[in-house]
Amino acid sequence: MMGNNFRTMYLYIVSLITLGMIVGGIVSTVNNITSYFYPDSYVFFEQESSNQYDIYDYQDTRNNEIKRENYKNEKIKNSVVSIAIIVVGVIMYKYHWNIIEKERIK
16 A cells, blocks of 8 residues: 555656646747747847948858857757657656546546
């Protein structure tokens, strides 16, 4: 009987942890998608004037474009990881919760 209590506790703890994974994954995904479409303005402002007339060098402009693309690619990769966490969390939650439901019926 004691082993059954530990098993039940284990199932509830894993279910709680996987719910946390799901919530964390959703928050992270929303944050990454929001940052992709509305990046923080300070990420891209590295303006250095080439001369007294504030004419920017082509290389500076190209570097900023590359940084913008890298930033967006990073947000996409982070979103994919967050979605994977959500999927794994849902699968693990459903598996463990189904075991709890079956044992509750017995």
